[in-house]
Amino acid sequence: MMDDTLLRLAETLLAECRKHGAMLATAESCTGGLIAATLTEIAGSSAAFDRGFVTYSNAAKSASLGVPAEIIAGHGAVSEAVARAMAEGCLRKSEADIAIACTGIAGPGGGSVEKPVGLVHIAVAGTGQETMHQRMTYGDIGRAAVRAATVEDALTLAGEMLKQMVAAAD
Template identity: 55%
Template structure:
């Protein structure tokens, strides 16, 4: 069994659909879930919101939040995941926004990814510093972490 399969099984057991809101992964989280045959009974939709405009238009992220905190922040991850839940038929959603690299800055280093998980009763965020391990590795680690967050939330 893969992590994605486990997430889907947990969603089925809870009777909820999953939505994703992705920036730095460009759809890899929803891709991992929909790679599993039969996933359509547990997956609702994925929002790929790479640009700030997309985050605002598709998920309702506020311009003020982007201005005050930047796209790579727990505040934006929180608004992204809340928007994904609100704009879907899902009972749980996960959001990712980060700097896969190359590049970054002193304040927002390469490998920093902010995550959000939302269910109707609340939202939780966290930041993970994967480090400057390379773009592909940051994106892969982000997918794994997002799936693990979904599994943990669904298994409570």
């Protein structure tokens, strides 16, 4: 069962997208499709949700989204550069106007001093807009909690992108 807060955020974002004729797509790593699942939990979401990519492996990020292997090798899969490339690749490879991407370390384990458990990079690309990015450090709060927090912050950032796009069109 989905968290009520996440469902309300998804419902609001989808309603605003429908109102402004915008379509969403997702490119997810650490959330494994949870952002797309949250959006599609809302009845009628197909009017504003195009598709979702779950690109858990580095090879999938490159093959499905066009993330250059040298960006992954140079910055690591959990990085601002990769999150931005994921969002921009998702935008190119979909029919969406707004693409949401995330990559991170949900835990347990897998972290380091440089990239601790709970580190997540979220990026949102919008047609004709500069890609937005947020570096989140949730801490080692548990895998489910990191993933849920990522969904919440990703949907919120997508809403900010939509507002920016609407303002630019006025």
